Amino acid sequence: MVISTEGLSFNFGNQQVVKSLALQVPEGSIYGFLGPNGAGKTTTIKLLLNLLKIQIGSIRIFEQDIQHHRTQILSQIGSLIEQPAIYQHLTGKENLLNRALLLQVPVKRVDEMLALVQLTNAAHKKAGQYSLGMKQRLGIALALLADPKLLILDEPTNGLDPNGIIEVRELLIKLVSQYKKTVFISSHLLAEVERMATHVGIINHGELLFQGSIGELQALSQPLVCIETDNTVDAANLLTRNGYSVSDVTDNYLYVPYISKQKTADINALLHGSGHAIFSIGKQQKDLERLFLDITQKA
Numbered sequence: 001m002v003i004s005t006e007g008l009s010f011n012f013g014n015q016q017v018v019k020s021l022a023l024q025v026p027e028g029s030i031y032g033f034l035g036p037n038g039a040g041k042t043t044t045i046k047l048l049l050n051l052l053k054i055q056i057g058s059i060r061i062f063e064q065d066i067q068h069h070r071t072q073i074l075s076q077i078g079s080l081i082e083q084p085a086i087y088q089h090l091t092g093k094e095n096l097l098n099r100a101l102l103l104q105v106p107v108k109r110v111d112e113m114l115a116l117v118q119l120t121n122a123a124h125k126k127a128g129q130y131s132l133g134m135k136q137r138l139g140i141a142l143a144l145l146a147d148p149k150l151l152i153l154d155e156p157t158n159g160l161d162p163n164g165i166i167e168v169r170e171l172l173i174k175l176v177s178q179y180k181k182t183v184f185i186s187s188h189l190l191a192e193v194e195r196m197a198t199h200v201g202i203i204n205h206g207e208l209l210f211q212g213s214i215g216e217l218q219a220l221s222q223p224l225v226c227i228e229t230d231n232t233v234d235a236a237n238l239l240t241r242n243g244y245s246v247s248d249v250t251d252n253y254l255y256v257p258y259i260s261k262q263k264t265a266d267i268n269a270l271l272h273g274s275g276h277a278i279f280s281i282g283k284q285q286k287d288l289e290r291l292f293l294d295i296t297q298k299a
């Protein structure tokens, strides 16, 4: 594991904002750390980066305890929390050159990083004139300058337009697939990370409610048969009278728990035989956003 925490808890005064967290972040993963606003994501990230002092529990990064190997571990982590620290009056390239000098990184990395985050054409433009998406990418380039093995990003897509979100997403996928990095990314929107995350941790009120691969998360949701028909209320009553349970009814659709292909065909025949027009019928996995809301609202 690249990150593993045990019994990690944190209080602000008498408010417990992180509760006995056991994070497991595998090497080479894009780990989506999800939770609604105020769930405790930023606090957890600050603990991982040693910006807040551990009160209870332990953190191991690269299989080493952060309290004993702080400098060594942190030199291998690139991070972006809240707004990237960018000098607005300097160009993108000057920002990177500045940091490269500070970190004693070979200057040729600057052009490589500009190319990686697709800012080569904007290298000589003042960072203050960058769009939000460009600033985030510059922030990621700054975080990558020292070639860290692990990238920790706190809500990097916050406030970006759909194009900006896609650009950041594609960059992160490239970092993992081509450059073998591990990426830990927090978000309050599942939709933003579900297309890139390989693993997910869902936190609410400081507690980890789910952790696993994206496949394991999907497997939690029960598949449904989604039926598009003319009179959904009548159709739902007919199905109920015939022993089917109906999960949901809307103006155009009704949903029945999926049992088997044969049962789906039986439902189709039953509705059709009773004069209902079936416009479409098919198996549907509950969408992840719904599942995310279910998980976070139960807590």
Ligand SMILES: Nc1ncnc2c1ncn2[C@@H]1O[C@H](COP(=O)(O)OP(=O)(O)OP(=O)(O)O)[C@@H](O)[C@H]1O
Binding pocket: 012, 017, 035, 036, 037, 038, 039, 040, 041, 042, 043, 044, 188
């Ligand atoms: N410095 C602080 N002093 C006191 N309470 C704090 C402090 N920082 C955060 N909190 C509280 O801790 C809780 C968790 O906050 P945190 O910022 O970790 O959540 P989050 O999941 O990152 O939310 P967001 O998406 O809104 O940033 C919140 O109730 C917040 O008000």
